[in-house]
């Protein structure tokens with residue numbers, strides 16, 4: 163079973179308020195993306211999608227691909243740069259340095275069995291739908307709602323079939339298993355790990371540093 167990964171680092175990360183995209187910011191003296199690379203490097207192939215101007219910060223032994231304007235374009239660019247076809251492809255946000263091995267193994271196992279999988283956490287907060295004027299329209303029932311993380315895992319042939327539909331019908335998606343959903347194919351959710359936060363704002367970086375320090379002290 164051949165398993166490869168598209169590691170996304172092509173975003174500009176402007177919400178962090180830095181010139182440097184968030185995936186290259188320093189987290190305990192290492193570029194944030196290093197933590198993901200370390201946990202993924204044992205796979206058959208890793209393609210890192212990032213702007214050529216940041217590649218000098220990364221190990222040169224990996225395959226690189228250019229980012230596209232949207233996340234889905236960056237993923238497709240990565241898929242097109244794979245040197246050989248895997249059975250399963252993982253897609254991971256370089257801005258999530260703290261996914262666990264258990265999460266990684268769980269999505270791989272579920273993708274083997276069901277075709278597509280993503281790590282998910284039951285919502286720990288209340289979601290409300292609002293009008294444009296920000297008046298509450300409706301409170302959503304929490305019991306069947308999940309927050310979705312990466313790495314997501316999909317059978318390569320299924321993802322490529324999904325991309326054909328996305329391109330043919332000019333569709334927009336925000337994550338990778340959505341492409342599989344568009345085909346009407348089931349997607350299995352597995353339990354993610356709560357530390358697997360997406361570094362989006364400066365506060366996330368502070369939390370990630372504390373979590374890493376705690377792990378180092380265990």
Ligand code: C5P
Pocket residue numbers: 170171172173174185211229230231232233236237254255256257
């Ligand atoms: O912007 P957002 O945080 O949703 O991006 C998720 C991941 O996708 C990040 O790792 C970012 O670097 C990547 N991305 C990309 N190409 C884009 C947009 C985002 O590789 N055009």
